[in-house]
Amino acid sequence: MNILELFQTFQTPEQALDHLEKARWHGKPVCPYCRSEKVCRHVSGDRKAQRWQCQDCTRAFAATVGTIFHGTHIPLKQWFLVLALMLNAKKSASAYQIARDLGMRRPTVWSMMHRVRIAMSRDMAQSELMYGIVEADETYIGGKPRKGNRRGNDTKAKTGRGTAKTPVIGVIERGGRVIAEPVEGRKVHFRGLHKFIAKHVDRDATLLITDEYSGYGAMRSRGFRHATINHSVMYANGMIHTNSIEGFWSLVKRAWYGSHHHYSKRYMHLYLAEACYKFNVRKSKDDFGGLLAAMVAA
Numbered sequence: 001m002n003i004l005e006l007f008q009t010f011q012t013p014e015q016a017l018d019h020l021e022k023a024r025w026h027g028k029p030v031c032p033y034c035r036s037e038k039v040c041r042h043v044s045g046d047r048k049a050q051r052w053q054c055q056d057c058t059r060a061f062a063a064t065v066g067t068i069f070h071g072t073h074i075p076l077k078q079w080f081l082v083l084a085l086m087l088n089a090k091k092s093a094s095a096y097q098i099a100r101d102l103g104m105r106r107p108t109v110w111s112m113m114h115r116v117r118i119a120m121s122r123d124m125a126q127s128e129l130m131y132g133i134v135e136a137d138e139t140y141i142g143g144k145p146r147k148g149n150r151r152g153n154d155t156k157a158k159t160g161r162g163t164a165k166t167p168v169i170g171v172i173e174r175g176g177r178v179i180a181e182p183v184e185g186r187k188v189h190f191r192g193l194h195k196f197i198a199k200h201v202d203r204d205a206t207l208l209i210t211d212e213y214s215g216y217g218a219m220r221s222r223g224f225r226h227a228t229i230n231h232s233v234m235y236a237n238g239m240i241h242t243n244s245i246e247g248f249w250s251l252v253k254r255a256w257y258g259s260h261h262h263y264s265k266r267y268m269h270l271y272l273a274e275a276c277y278k279f280n281v282r283k284s285k286d287d288f289g290g291l292l293a294a295m296v297a298a
Contacts (some may be wrong), residue, residue, distance in 0.1 A: 001288040006077075006084050015223035016076035019048055021063040024296040028202075032066040033059050067296045068115040078102065080288075082112050087278060087287050092271075092298055116271060116295065121273035123294040124179060124280070131205035135173035136197055136216065137245040138188045140165035141256055141263065163168065166268060168252075169196050172245045177280045180252070182268045190215045209240055248279055 001009070014170045021029070025214040029039045031054035042051035042060050051062050052277040054080065064070050080266060085098050095110035100111070142165030170180030179200050182191055193215045201224075204273045211215040211231050218224040227240050235241060252275050256263065263271050 001084055001286075002088065003081070003084055004286075006080055010080060011234055012079045013075055013077065015052075016080060016142045018065060018291070020069070020076060023292045024063055024067070029063075031059070032061055033057055044079065045263065062096070063296075068119055070294070074108070074112065078104070080114065080292075082109065083291055085115060085290060086113060086116060087281075087291060088257075088273070090278070091251060092259045092274065097259070114267065117270035117274045119295040120277035120291070121270060123297075125274055126236060127179070127280075128178075129202040130171060130173045130177065130200055132176070132201040132207070132237065134171055134200075134201050134206050134208055135174065135242045135245040136166055136169070136193070136210045136257060137206060137242050137249070138169045138183070138193075138213070138215075138250070139249045140167055141268070142166055166263070166265060167271065168247065168268075169193060170245055171197060171200055172248060174244055178245070178248050178276050180248070180272045182265065182272065188213075188215055190218060194219070197200055197224070198222070209242060211242060225296045248275075251275060251279065 001171065028037065029052055030037055031039055031052075034054060034057040036054055036056040037145040040055065051060050053060050059191040064072070072079070081102055082098060085093055085101060095106050095113055098104075098113070099106040105129065115289045131168045167183040167185075168180055169183055169188060169192070170178060172178040181196065184234070197208070197219070203223045203235075206224065208216075208219055208226045210219070210228055212228050216226070216228070229235070229237060229240050229242060236243060253273070255275060256269065260271065277291075281290055284290055
C-alpha cells in the first residue's frame, strides 16, 4: 500500500481501527484474556465504537490489547504511515527521515520503528526450514578505515575478517527467503556456522552452496550435501554460486551506509530482521497487510 492509498483508505480513526480489527479477528472477535468468542460491543462511554465486552470474563478490551499497539498514544493512522514508509524503503529509512516526513519527534518514531522490527523478527523466527538450493555466507558490517588513519606503507585498507567490524551470517533459498543474524564476538567459527545452518536449513532436502572459507569445511561430514565456489578463480560455475546472498548483503550495507550509518550491537539483530522481512515479502501483493497481521499476532 502506497502513501496515497493509505491516506484515501484511512481518513478517520474509526476506519483505521476497523481495519485493525479485520486484520486481527477476520470478522470474529475473540477475548484476548480468556479466548472466549462470546463478545459484544461495549455500550458505555464515548469509546463504545472502539471497545468490546466479554460476556464470560466480563472484561472490556480493544483490538490493540496484546499487540504492539497496546497502550500507545499515537493514532493508528500514524502507525500505518510508519509501516508504509518502512516497507517502501528498499534500502531502509532512518528515524530522522520518517520523523521529518510525518512531523513527529525522532525518539517517538525510533521507538515505533523498533516495535515494528520486533514484530518482523518474530514473524521470521516462525518460518519453516529452508530447502532446495541454499546459499550460506558471512559478511562484516561497520565503517571503513579512513585514509588518514592508515599507518606506514599500508596503502590498502583491511576489510572483513580481522577487523573490528561486526560479523553477520546468513542463508538464502535460491529465489526464496533469507535469514541473517549477527555473530557473537568478532570471529565466525565453524561451531557457530553449523549451529546457525542446522537451525534454519533442512539437511536432507538441501544442496548447500558456500565459498571456500574453512569454517564450512566440515559441513559434508555433518550430513549436508555441500558445494563450494572459489571466488579467487570465478564467481559462478553454472548453478554453483553465492550471488543471491551477496546481493542481499549489498542491500544490508546500502542501508547501513546510506540511511543508518551505525548499528549498535544491541539492536543490530532488529535492523537485520527488517532487511530480511522486506526481502522475503518482495513478491507479495499485500506486504502492508502481511506486516499488520504479524504485528497484531505478536
